[in-house]
Amino acid sequence: MNQSEDQRLRLRIHGMDCAEEVSILKRELVPLVGSDDRLGFDLLNGKLTVNLDGADVTQGDVLAVIERTGLRAEVWDDAPDRDGELTFWQRNQRTVMTTISGVAGGIGLALQLSLGEADESLPVIAISFYLISIATGLLLVLPKAWHSLVALRPDLNLLMSVAVVGAIAIGEWFEGAAVAFLFSVSLLLESSSVGRARRAIASLMDLSPPTAHLRDEDGKISDVAPADVPVGFTVVVRPGEKIPLDGRVLVGISGVNQAPITGESVPVEKEPGDEVFAGTINGDGLLEIETTKAADDTTLARIIKMVGDAGSKRAPLEKWVEKFAAVYTPVVMIVALLMLVIPPLAFGGDWSVWLYRSLVLLVIACPCALVISTPVSVVAALAAAARNGVLIKGGVFIELPAQLKAIAMDKTGTLTQGAPAVVDVVPMNGHNEAELLMRAGALELNSNHPLARAIVDEAKRRDIELVAADNFETIQGKGASGHINGKPFWLGSHRYLEQRGQETPEVHEQLESMQEAGRTVVVVGNDEHVCGFITLADAIREETRDAIRELHAAGVEKLVMLTGDNEGTAKAIAAEAGIDEVHAELLPEDKVKAVERLVEQHEYVAMIGDGVNDAPALARASLGLAMGAAGSDAAIETADIALMSDDLSKLPWLVHHSRRTLRIIRQNIGFSLAVKAVFVILTFVGFASLWAAIAADMGASLLVIGNGLRLLRA
Known part of the structure; x- marks a missing residue:
């Protein structure tokens, strides 16, 4: 195992912040290392692990291949999160470029509409803003598109680049700017998911308290970081504090809010011998806990690790358009080239005629409508x-x-609802519901326990006037007692009733039945008998x-x-x-x-x-x-x-x-391809003109945009 660990190359990949970079790295590294199983990607931390055990590959070989993809790698050094060391530009480059692209495109359109001349030629200043929009939208795309072209593996980056260049070639500057901006927005959304995941882990970290009250062998208590507490030592957790480490209760009884870890809706009573988890919240009792796990092995630590692992394991679904582009783009280019050379060479056709027809084919084949249809709908x-x-x-x-x-x-x-509510009020021994709720409410009036608040809320809902009990006393881990109108009353759990020796077989059977039905039972009584009980549950x-x-x-x-x-x-x-x-x-x-x-x-x-x-x-x-x-x-x-x-x-x-969204996207893709198929046929037989191709392409774009915008009425 140690040998295998030694053969694992861990690298920090700068620029690996979305599934696209993972795909590029896999495409280049799998042929080198021989198997996808040898590669491990951690998008949250920009980390790549390569298992070189048994492979005839060196660290230098891996680094050289990564360098060819346009990404930069360095050996992992276990340094903490480096976001604080990044410059503003490094952190926000994609956001800034996308914003500039959108703003410049909008200004270009405004100038085109206000300054357009009678001959419909675009003002130079409008073209300038469109160029800024296109350049900023595609700045991070073009290097990848070039790599895709050189590697003869067309992808969506190349498809987008061809779409924009095609739009510029036919003079549709706004369309080209719109494609560049929309694609940049989609990449921004994808990369931002990494930031969300990192913030999720940061919020998990906040659950763990920064210090633990460690009791040493001499009985002295000192505050130390949870990571410095050895397994098997004793920590003291005061009322209301977070429990710093997983452990076992040695001394004390208290209700512990385990909702952050187990999701339980009510606090769980803990007594000596019971297990507790890091990140849970102690109630009103003092607990002494023997630690059973180190800070990096607690249930909370494993939650944090699982979030990261699950996020990095999730393989993004490859888009249909991206798969289609791998075939569509090279096929269109090859067909246009063949249309240009075969008729003149093989059949004596006019070079100028077939050049024109090949240009028409490239224009109509420009995938702008196809590419725009999906982001607009989404x-x-x-x-x-x-x-x-x-x-x-x-x-x-x-x-x-x-x-x-x-x-x-x-x-x-x-x-x-996520909070307990009163389900049943069951009076006994001559008492009624109002009396039972009044006495329970008087005992619980000043308590912050969720069950107490639910009982008080139910009493107030029934307009029962509550006055706090005199001589109120909390019975640690069991219940409470006090005097109401000079007479002693108590309330507590089924277990406390048993300890008092006031339980009858009939009451026991009734309480067991309600607990099996998922109810939490609060028993109310005095020194003479049981007055009744109140059942609570988390309401649906x-x-x-x-x-x-x-x-x-x-x-x-x-x-x-x-x-x-x-x-x-x-x-x-x-x-x-x-x-x-x-x-x-x-x-x-x-x-x-x-x-x-x-x-x-x-x-x-x-x-x-x-x-x-x-x-x-x-x-x-x-x-x-x-x-x-x-x-x-x-x-x-x-x-x-x-x-x-x-x-x-x-x-x-x-x-x-x-x-409905998928249905509209499929309609748009189908319509875009159908229009192009019709014009390809018309181009071959000589019935399509360049202007008709431009009109068809723009018309298809407008129609798919309109169809996609129907989703706003959902």
Whole structure:
């Protein structure tokens, strides 16, 4: 294993910030190293790993090949993120160039419309601005197009360059500028995904506290960085603090908010012997914890690593237009050349006639309409989605919802409201609901516990006047007690009721039944008897049932719940919502494995969630969706699409919107190719003129743009 590690060449690739560079590097390096499996790409950090074990290849060979692609490589030095060392131009080059391209193109069009002369020739100043627009739009594209041409492997960069040059050749300066600008925008959207992923990891890092209270062998407590705490030592976590490392409780009882890691909707009571996770939040008790994992091996650290790994593993779908360009561009050039030389040489044709016809063929074959059709449709679809509260982070993600066969869903905050609410109030021994809520509310009035807030909110909703209990006392990890109108009352968990010895067999059976149904039970009593109990649960969203039903109707084959909550709660919510399959009590890494299994079975799988614990699964799915209004920054940044209104009904809408977008894009591509096919035939038989070709090309461009803009009405 060590030998294999020694044979791994790790390189920092400057300029590798999107899938396009990965494709170029693979194309050049695979023939050198012999297999795609020897290459590992980490787009988030601009890192390339090459396994040279058993390969007759040196570091110099690899660096030389990378140099030929126009990218620059250096040996990886494990330095931290270098964004702070980059100049403004290095960080924002693509954004600046795209902005200049758009502004210059707009100015050129304004000048053309205001200064155009009677003979329809363009003013020189308008042409100058169009040139600026084209140059800035294609500045980062032309070197790659040249490399593609030299390597005789035409790609979309070459296709775009040919489109722009063709537009200039026929005098359509605005069209050429528009193509350059739109293509630059699409590349900007793709490269920005790396920045989003880095911000997601940064937000995850914020969960870990900067210091840990370490107790040494002499009992002295000192503040140190979590990374400096050895495994097996004791750390002290005070009330309200974040737990710095994974460990096991030695001393103390407290409710711990595990939502950042497991997604559980209510705090989990921890006592000696229980496991705790780094990044979770301690409640109102003092805990002493024996560390069981180092800082770089905690559950939180693994979440951070999984987000990066899943993001780098995701292979971008190769666009149909890019594949088509590899054939279309060289075929058109070859056909035009053959049309120029064969008739005069073989059949004695007039060179001037066939030169004219070959020029007509090149003009009509200019793929402007074909190339413009997709970005215009995508931009319109993205704008329509934004108006409907759905934030789609780039054109590639507008296509995926149409192909989904399975959707995995988090429970808490996605299918449910994300906070507990009172479900049942069950009075006993002569008490009524109002009395029970008044006494529970009096005991919980000044507590910040989620269950306490839910009980107080329910009492206020029923217009029950609450006065805080006298002599209030918190019973660590069990409940609370106090005096109401001079009489002692208490409330607590089922376990606390058992400890008090006031439980009857009938009450036990009733409480067990409700807990199995996924309810959290708060028991209220006095020294004489049990007054009753209040059950709480995370309430399902109002739109959840309809959204699930519409997704099934839209052809999504399987809807799966992935949750960190207990199995009883999960099954109860799933049955109420109409979910097909349930996986409960999952850690973040378990969710990733479940999503991977779904991808193997159904290929196109979406994951929707709202918490930090969902981020790795969101990144691993074919399509990651986040609940945007109340979701964590990490989930929103990692996801490809965010539902900004937290409205699940937008999910079936998104599937239908995606299908409509694909349908319009296919219409545009089909129409563009049909027009070109007709004119190719007319050119061969001599019935097409250069002006007709120009008119047809412009007409096709305008029609596909108009058709694409119909998506704005979605």
